[in-house]
Amino acid sequence: MPLPDVTPSRVGGDVAVDFLNTVGWRLDPSRRHETLPSYLHLLAWVKQSALVSSAEVEPLTRQANEQPELAAAEHALVVEMREDTYNALNEDGHPGVLQHLLLSAHANSQLHRESDGAWRWTPTTLDLATPRHRLALEFARLLTSDSVARFHRCEDQHCGWVFLDASRQHNRRWCSSADCGNRNRVRAHYVRSKGSSPADSR
Numbered sequence: 454m455p456l457p458d459v460t461p462s463r464v465g466g467d468v469a470v471d472f473l474n475t476v477g478w479r480l481d482p483s484r485r486h487e488t489l490p491s492y493l494h495l496l497a498w499v500k501q502s503a504l505v506s507s508a509e510v511e512p513l514t515r516q517a518n519e520q521p522e523l524a525a526a527e528h529a530l531v532v533e534m535r536e537d538t539y540n541a542l543n544e545d546g547h548p549g550v551l552q553h554l555l556l557s558a559h560a561n562s563q564l565h566r567e568s569d570g571a572w573r574w575t576p577t578t579l580d581l582a583t584p585r586h587r588l589a590l591e592f593a594r595l596l597t598s599d600s601v602a603r604f605h606r607c608e609d610q611h612c613g614w615v616f617l618d619a620s621r622q623h624n625r626r627w628c629s630s631a632d633c634g635n636r637n638r639v640r641a642h643y644v645r646s647k648g649s650s651p652a653d654s655r
Contacts, residue, residue, distance in 0.1 A: 454518050456510065459489070459497035466617040468502050469595040470604070472588060473539045474628070479613025487532075492517050492524035495531055495584055504587045509579055516581050527581045530554065531588060538592050542615070543606055551592050558586040558593075608632045609633040 465471040475498065478484035489495050496513055499505045505513065537550035558574070561582070565575040574590050576583060595601055602646040603617045607628035614628035627634035 454493065454514070454584070455493050455568050456497040456500070456514060457491075459494055459501055461498055461501050462614070462617055464614060466619055467595060467600065468504065469588070469591040470615055470617055471502065472498070472591070473542075474600065474614045475535070476613065477613055481611035481613075484611070489528075492528040492581070495528055499584045499587065504591070509583070512579060513583060523581055526569075527585055531585050534589060534592070538596075539615070542596075542601075542604055548592070548596065550598075551589060552583060554589045555593055558589040560592065576623060588626060607633050609637055614643065617647065 461471055462474045463471060465474055471544060475488045477486045489498055493514065496510065496517065498506070500507070500510050500628075514561050534550050534554055537583055538548050540546050541548040541551075558576070561578040562574040562576045564572050576586050576590070579588075600617055603619065603623070605618045605625065607614045607616070608626045609628070611632050612628060614633075616625070616628055618625040627637070
């Protein structure tokens with residue numbers, strides 16, 4: 454079975470933040486939807502985000518097709534880690550699932566010194582857990598970096614997408630000015646002029 458078409462959102466400004474945005478309408482129970490409903494969707498996402506190479510995709514796809522139950526279990530673990538990390542970042546909680554899964558990620562990686570002189574964890578194994586390991590390392594990098602201070606959630610009441618605010622004034626409010634920003638500006642204008650709010654559309 455080939456990989457499905459998946460196009461990662463790039464509004465987060467960081468691959469780990471972009472992965473948190475793989476839920477649509479997160480804060481609206483009536484419209485919330487999972488954009489990566491299977492392991493193969495997950496694999497397509499990490500490929501498009503350069504967390505696995507094209508050469509690695511073929512054996513991982515084959516393993517997923519041969520071991521669907523194990524692939525489904527891996528997908529469930531990744532979703533659990535994503536939700537736990539999202540909640541920790543937005544509610545000042547503790548990313549306990551990530552901390553637990555990092556043990557396996559580190560056990561299947563080694564420290565490697567890169568050209569900039571920094572030491573980073575580099576995965577050394579290739580199996581169905583590879584996307585989980587690499588995403589766990591990316592989440593850990595994000596949470597321990599200075600950039601996490603710029604982490605912000607879109608101010609649309611239903612969106613829930615997140616981003617690193619790289620604006621000069623550090624006053625970015627929306628995941629996308631053209632999407633949530635424009636919709637909320639239109640709503641605010643409508644409320645001022647009519648006293649009520651138009652229905653959302655997206």
